[in-house]
Amino acid sequence: MSTAKLIINDKEFEFPVFEGSEHELAIDVAKLRSATGAIAYDPGYGNTGSCMSSITYIDGDQGILRYRGYPIEQLAEKSTFVEVAYLLINGRLPNADELDKFNKRLIKHVMVHEDIKKLFEAYPPSAHPMAVMSAMAISLSAFHPDLLDPEIIDTNIMRLLAKFKTLAAFCYKKSVGQPYVYPRSDLSYSEDFLHMMFALPTEPYHVNPVVARALDLLLVLHADHEQNCSASTVRMVGSSQANVFASVAAGVNALWGPLHGGANQEVIMMLEEIQHDGGDVQKYVNLAKDKNSKFRLMGFGHRVYKNFDPRAKILAKAADDVLNALHVTDPLLDIARGLEDAALHDDYFVERKLYPNVDFYSGIIYRALGIPTNMFTVMFALGRLPGWIAQWKEMHNDPATRINRPRQIYTGETVRDYTPIDQR
Ligand code: CMC
Numbered sequence: 001m002s003t004a005k006l007i008i009n010d011k012e013f014e015f016p017v018f019e020g021s022e023h024e025l026a027i028d029v030a031k032l033r034s035a036t037g038a039i040a041y042d043p044g045y046g047n048t049g050s051c052m053s054s055i056t057y058i059d060g061d062q063g064i065l066r067y068r069g070y071p072i073e074q075l076a077e078k079s080t081f082v083e084v085a086y087l088l089i090n091g092r093l094p095n096a097d098e099l100d101k102f103n104k105r106l107i108k109h110v111m112v113h114e115d116i117k118k119l120f121e122a123y124p125p126s127a128h129p130m131a132v133m134s135a136m137a138i139s140l141s142a143f144h145p146d147l148l149d150p151e152i153i154d155t156n157i158m159r160l161l162a163k164f165k166t167l168a169a170f171c172y173k174k175s176v177g178q179p180y181v182y183p184r185s186d187l188s189y190s191e192d193f194l195h196m197m198f199a200l201p202t203e204p205y206h207v208n209p210v211v212a213r214a215l216d217l218l219l220v221l222h223a224d225h226e227q228n229c230s231a232s233t234v235r236m237v238g239s240s241q242a243n244v245f246a247s248v249a250a251g252v253n254a255l256w257g258p259l260h261g262g263a264n265q266e267v268i269m270m271l272e273e274i275q276h277d278g279g280d281v282q283k284y285v286n287l288a289k290d291k292n293s294k295f296r297l298m299g300f301g302h303r304v305y306k307n308f309d310p311r312a313k314i315l316a317k318a319a320d321d322v323l324n325a326l327h328v329t330d331p332l333l334d335i336a337r338g339l340e341d342a343a344l345h346d347d348y349f350v351e352r353k354l355y356p357n358v359d360f361y362s363g364i365i366y367r368a369l370g371i372p373t374n375m376f377t378v379m380f381a382l383g384r385l386p387g388w389i390a391q392w393k394e395m396h397n398d399p400a401t402r403i404n405r406p407r408q409i410y411t412g413e414t415v416r417d418y419t420p421i422d423q424r
Pocket of ligand 1: 044225258259260261263289295296297301302352357358
């Protein structure tokens with residue numbers, strides 16, 4: 001076994017070094033504090049492995065993303081979202097019988113308790129759907145208490161996976177003031193979501209297969225991304241033995257931020273701003289480089305990908321294919337392509353290895369599918385749900401899991417005496 005040596009004030013310490021299945025190296029510093037008295041300082045956790053995981057592999061330099069060993073490109077082309085959800089949660093691809101049973105369980109649990117509709121009524125129509133979605137995810141724990149019994153956990157996982165789709169569509173219906181549409185058991189997962197989003201009592205909705213396939217592709221591409229901000233949040237909350245609904249609700253909140261899943265909404269708002277401002281993409285590239293401005297190119301850059309984001313590559317092509325198949329022209333697509341081209345030829349972006357990420361083209365496809373901008377991050381959450389569940393389950397079943405509790409370096413005042421208010 002190889003080891004790493006650390007010298008602190010002339011004293012030498014040795015720590016085990018181990019390898020992952022893709023030969024990633026890690027220094028095991030679990031005993032760092034007890035052996036040396038020092039802690040590891042790593043703000044943003046860019047160098048910290050918080051767990052061992054067999055779910056998703058990313059090689060950011062090579063632009064590789066695999067779920068349970070399967071390349072994202074193959075899953076995007078050949079699989080479905082439900083099959084990928086099974087794969088992530090159970091660790092292997094299902095056979096036909098297993099997939100059928102899984103689908104039937106999703107159908108069985110797809111309805112939400114009627115009282116949940118009363119919760120929707122309490123929100124103003126202007127509420128952001130992510131605020132409502134987070135509240136609905138945690139509310140499920142009030143309707144389906146979790147007793148940490150393995151069988152109940154398994155049922156609650158299926159409930160969450162099935163009902164999240166219904167809740168997401170209800171969020172949209174609430175925001176536009178239309179009656180909620182109940183799920184249909186004869187439709188696929190993505191078709192049923194589209195039906196619940198767009199059907200009206202006065203007009204049946206005929207699902208366009210191009211739209212359903214494009215949605216399924218988007219969900220597959222978002223399904224997991226190892227220890228990102230929201231997955232780490234799910235694990236962090238779950239490490240206190242909080243139930244799966246509570247942990248995933250926390251993940252929804254983490255996802256909402258504009259640096260994470262909220263970026264897909266921001267990208268479209270940015271492209272619209274560029275369009276209204278005359279379409280000068282170079283002006284916005286310059287603004288993103290200006291350190292006096294807070295503006296960033298949304299949908300650009302990634303903590304891990306430093307060559308290209310394989311999801312963005314698939315989506316850039318899908319955006320063309322879907323818009324062509326639906327006979328949609330979207331001027332924002334041309335602006336996005338112009339912006340990408342300008343940034344990729346700019347030294348600032350080249351030196352920092354900033355490339356379009358998954359959020360750059362996804363919004364253009366969602367728009368073509370008729371999904372409004374404020375629902376984009378909910379769509380990301382819908383896609384990411386099996387990943388959160390898989391991460392939660394792996395954490396929950398791992399005997400090495402301890403409550404997550406980072407340390408800090410204190411930089412505040414040293415001890416001082418309390419002064420009465422009239423002496424301050
Ligand atoms: N526009 C302009 N400059 C950028 C951008 C950007 N989008 N992203 C990073 N930089 C610069 C940053 O200013 C820094 O420059 P310098 O070295 O001169 O200080 C350098 O590149 C490194 O950036 P960082 O902020 O240290 O990188 P990070 O790994 O902490 O942040 C990120 C990653 C994704 C938060 C960031 O690239 C970003 O803010 N991008 C825009 C938001 C976005 O698209 N988020 C979606 C991420 S992918 C989907 C998901 O998983 O959520």
